[in-house]
Amino acid sequence: MAQHFLPPFTAGDCLRFADRGWIWTGARVSRIDLTVNYWSGSDYNAQAVLFQLARHHAGRQLGSVLPEHATVTFGYGSKYASQKVYLKAFELEKHKKRKHGQHVDPEVIQWCKDVGMLREEITLKSRFLTQNGLCYLGQITELELNRVYRARSQIRKLPEYQVSETKELTSAAAGTLSRWKEGEPLQLARRTYYRHRREILDKTGVDISVQRSVVRLSPPVKVIELQPLVAPDWYRKKFG
Secondary structure, eight states, rough: OOOGOOOOOOOOOOEEEETTTEEEOOOOOOEEEEEEEEOOSHHHHHHHHHHHHHEEEEEEEEEEEESSSSEEESSTOSSSEEEEEEEEHHHHHHHHHHHHTTTTHHHHHHHHHHHHHEEEEEEEHHEEEHTTTTGGGGGHHEEEEEHHHHOOOOOTTOOOOEEEEETTSSSHHHHHHHHHHHOOOOOOOOHHHHHHHHOOOHHOOTTTOOTTTTTTOOEEEEEEEEEEEEOOOOHHHHHH
C-alpha cells in the first residue's frame, strides 16, 4: 500500500454506537479465498478424483466438470460462495504459456504431475462474509477460517475415492466399458465390438458380452487416499 502512497490496512477496533450497535472500524473485506493442496499419488489418480467429485453436491449445487477436464466447480457464478478443485499441474502449464507466466518452473510442473497434486479453492464472497461476521479485517481469525474450510470442503467429505482401474485401456475401450456399466446400448460395429471386448477382458477381467442387468460384474477397484500436501525440501530451498 505504501508503494501506492496509500495508508495501510488495519484491523481497527470494535466500537459501540448508540444507533448502529457494535461495529468494526478497520478495513472491510469483500472476498476471501481459502486454498489447500492435496496429494493423490499420480496424475491419473488426480483425474479420477475430479470425476468422482463431479458426482457430488455442495448444498444444492451439483459438481460440474469444465471442458478441459481439469477442474470441477461448485456454485460457479454464485454471489454467496463458490468452490473448485483442479489439477495444479494443468493450471501451471496454462500460466507457463502466457507472457506473465514465464517464471513458472518446469520442475515444479512435473513434480505436481508426479504426486497428483489437487488444489481445493473455496471463494467466500461479500454476502457470505457479511452474514457470517467476517467482513471486517478485525473479525477474521485463522481458527474461524479453518472452521469454514472444514465445513465447506468437498474433498474432506469424501476421504477415500474408489475408482475403476481402467488406466491401461484405450480411450475408446474405456468409453465402451463406461456405457456397459451404465446399461446403455453400445452401438458398435461388429469388428469394433469384438476388439473392445477382448481389450477390456484382457486388462480388467470384465466381459461386456454378459448383460449388465443380469450379472453384476465390476472391474478391479483401487482406493485413492488423499493427503494434505507439504512442499518438499528442494522446493523450499529453491524458492524460499
